[in-house]
Amino acid sequence: AFTILCDVLMIFSHQIMTGGRDMLEPLVYTPDSSLQSELLSFILDHVFIDQDDDNNNGQQDDEASKIEALHKRRNLLAAFCKLIVYTVVEMNTAADIFKQYMKYYNDYGDIIKETMSKTRQIDKIQCAKTLILSLQQLFNEMIQENGYNFDRSSPTFSGIKELARRFALTFGLDQLKTREAIAMLHK
Structure with a gap:
């Protein structure tokens, strides 16, 4: 859901008007500071965690599931960083x-x-x-x-x-x- 939200924010950002598409201005959505704060909190809570804290229901993770969990966290961080790079959220x-x-x-x-x-x-x-x-x-x-x-x-x-x-x-x-x-x- 987080990645989808980031993608939707990218789609309806100020970038939508590039290339002379000013008529799309009513569709532009700029996230308020509250939403930006919530997005950042999600990243801090779900991405920047120790490997040991990210286990599946207390079970011992095997190597493949650890790699998959890291990959998911990397995708979450990349989605948020894309919002920063494209100035959808404040730098x-x-x-x-x-x-x-x-x-x-x-x-x-x-x-x-x-x-x-x-x-x-x-x-x-x-x-x-x-x-x-x-x-x-x-x-x-x-x-x-x-x-x-x-x-x-x-x-x-x-x-x-x-x-x-x-x-x-x-x-x-x-x-x-x-x-x-x-x-x-x-x-």
Whole structure:
């Protein structure tokens, strides 16, 4: 049902009017913030889970069913990321996806990296703001857990630094092309 909802949102998005089809404007549906939040919550609850948490009625999963479950979760994430890339949902909703990049790199790294790449192509400044938002969210979560006197050598803080390093690498090495986005990061 989630994938179908994402497909329907894509079909009736602002993209429907491309190619001089302005008469289809009454059919355009833009999801409100409540629906966007529900879609994101579904992804966070059903995609970003440990393999052990995703078992069938408490039974021991065999390898084939684990692979199939991962494939289903990847399809759910890809459907939501498509909504982000085609600006059906706001780009800042991707912050909760981007902050999972390191933790779930093996399972979803390719999807998240491609989403970052596409959002950067759409709007470098907004993409940079979204990346910063994801780092801020992780840092605030760490502060809530450990307080302001956290250990700078802790695995959590090191993970945030490593994620920031990887985000920086996604901008590439051409400083002239990324100058504006990088300058925004430092504001």
